[in-house]
Amino acid sequence: MKALVSVKRVVDYNVRIQVKPDGSGVVTDGVKFSVNPFDEIAMEEAVRLREKGKVTEIVAVTIGGAKCEETLRTALAFGADRAVHVKEEGEVQPLTAAQALAAVFKKEGAQLFLLGKQAIDDDANQTGQMVAALLDLPQATFASKIELDGAKALVTREVDAGLETLEVDLPAVVTTDLRLNEPRYLKLPDIMKAKKKPIEVVSLGDLGVTAAAGLKATKTAAPPKRSKGVMVKTVDELVTALKGKGLI
């Protein structure tokens, strides 16, 4: 069974995000980028499924500029067999990304599409869902456990009421949650081998997708500064302070 895993290049989660002074976005110059952590989890899961003999081939895909090659190399070091780079230097909006990924999934004839539940840069949380809709495939989101059983996938999700297990027919789209697994450390020899694995480069046009511009970001702003706290010594003082603010 072939699995497709998408990996997005995002500003590293350790980086303290700075908003550009003109509010047109966040500072990305000189900033460290890495693979979206939820996609690393998807990649790890694909590799584990292959180790269990359930998946035979893993293809990694990304959409973005030349620098995204790095992202694909990381996926290849994790264990993807090959990679597809949908090269697009301009802005890629969620619908365009979903259309491109759907096209690659179809072209590859894959059975399982694994991807992060959300990317930590835009937090849009919609790509997996849109791909499923575009391909008219079943979807199971926020997976905390995945089991493949023949032509079906059993996917466990953490919901407010506890755990919910869905059964979906393959091919299907599954998005990964934080607790699905703990990604392995990359090994230096694997990183070296990844440098030699093949990356196929295609354009949006090759996939029959035209970049849509349905969304326009109007402003980016830093969260308001927290105002200074007040130390209270007793519960009474706390209650009085809260009352004073009209909070209770």
Added chain:
Amino acid sequence: MSVERDVMEYDVLVVGAGPAGLSAACRIKQKAAEAGKEISVCLVEKGSEVGAHILSGAVFEPRSLNELFPNWKELGAPLSTPVKRDEVWFFTSPEKGIKTPGPFVPHTMHNEGNYIISLGNLCRWLAQQAESLGVEIYPGFAAQEVLIDEKNVVRGVQVGDMGIGHDGKPKEGVYTPGIELRAKYTLFSEGCRGHLGKRLLKHYKLDEQSDVQHYGIGLKELWTIDPAKHEPGLVIHGAGWPLNSANPGGFFLYHLENNQVYVGLIVDLSYSNPYLSPFDEFQRLKHHPVLRKYLEGGKRVSYGARAICKGGFNSLPKMVFPGGALLGCDLGTLNFSKIKGSHTAMKSGMLAADAAAAALIAGSEGGDELAAYPESFKASWLYDELYRDRNFGAAMHKFGVLFGAAFNYIDQNWFRGKSPITLHDNTPDYSTFKPAAQSQKIEYPKPDGVISFDKLSSVFLSSTNHEEDQPVHLKLTDPTIPISKNLPMYDEPAQRYCPAGVYEVIEAGGAKKFQINAQNCVHCKTCDIKDPAQNITWVAPEGSGGPNYANM
């Protein structure tokens, strides 16, 4: 615990992707290409990416870069702000200062022809050049041990293990033993106070003939300022308040591109008052009107700290040992009279690379001493430059800032460093503390949250991160010393000299306890240098841990 380790072999292994290591790697590949030979080069870097752990000023002298990549402009090297103007100040009080008139500015403080850069970004660019020349670069991997064989030859390094818990036990499912990287020649370019360099100095007694090394701690911030106050290319240096001759140091403020300035303070680690806190000195320094006028209305973007080695010529140890060499600040090539160590680090890397490449091209199997490296060093401008500067630091230590500065003015401007006198200073920086009882407590002003800040919010801006569940990478030889000796004698100065708040003395159950918040460590190496008992040893934490400096 015996573990199977993968082994990878190369012709040359470079440890540390600073200007020294990257220049060495590039140069070897250039020489190999010229000779039509294949020389494999591997470079490991402990930061999560190249540049993540680089913290510098930096006013950059392009001399070495001109030699390494004469076409660096076409290749897009990030040198975009030429120095336009130098100012040198002496602060006499928190409010007042004297600007040195042009003709009296020491010769070494002139910066025409130099550029204000982010050294981290230059390293990122050098890494791209290196990769396109065929160097294999592996960020996120720290060299943890030197491999020395039974013939006392360096054969490479062992990369740090990943996935060990805080209890020292391998973690189920994620434990990944570090591999052995072996090479014919291993070049160590870990920067100031490299933890493997330190062991090599000791093991091969490389520093037996030289003066002890001296250090400073540099603290720096990146600010975005009001465009109306921005003067790209302006370089300000100075000394004086808030420091003094017993606790010397100097500050800088550089205007780079995009309405940004770097502001920083370098405190000489020979300081004697254990109550001194380099971090707090830096915070109050920024309130001086000469600096405040630029920062007011601006916003702090980043913070970091790193030690520098400033012993210069007299402290240079032996550069080679069987199977390898020390480069850059791991060796101690910084020119302190200019506070510049990047171009000298690059040059030392290039000289070592020439020696290694020539040996390999001639068919060497490695493992020998690269004698050609110290020889070509002696014949180079680098030797000349460091020799001229040899008295600078020692003069400051011997005569204090004012008289030292006068000596240096005469030495540098009249003799151009070639005066017949050589000064030596063999008191190590860890032994200069006066007992707390004989020292004056320093009351630092509370940070105002506008110009000055507290330590924790500062460390936050360095984007420092370490996997929490791992052994503490700051090793105490004797865990009782901080409380039993350092606290009564010196009020445990680690609480103050660490620029990241790693060390705390806390009360636990009525007793004092020494706490190490290792996750905050910005890898500056100050504790390893300044602990009066020499009881703290810095070792590499799990690869990619540490700061994630951007544009620093």
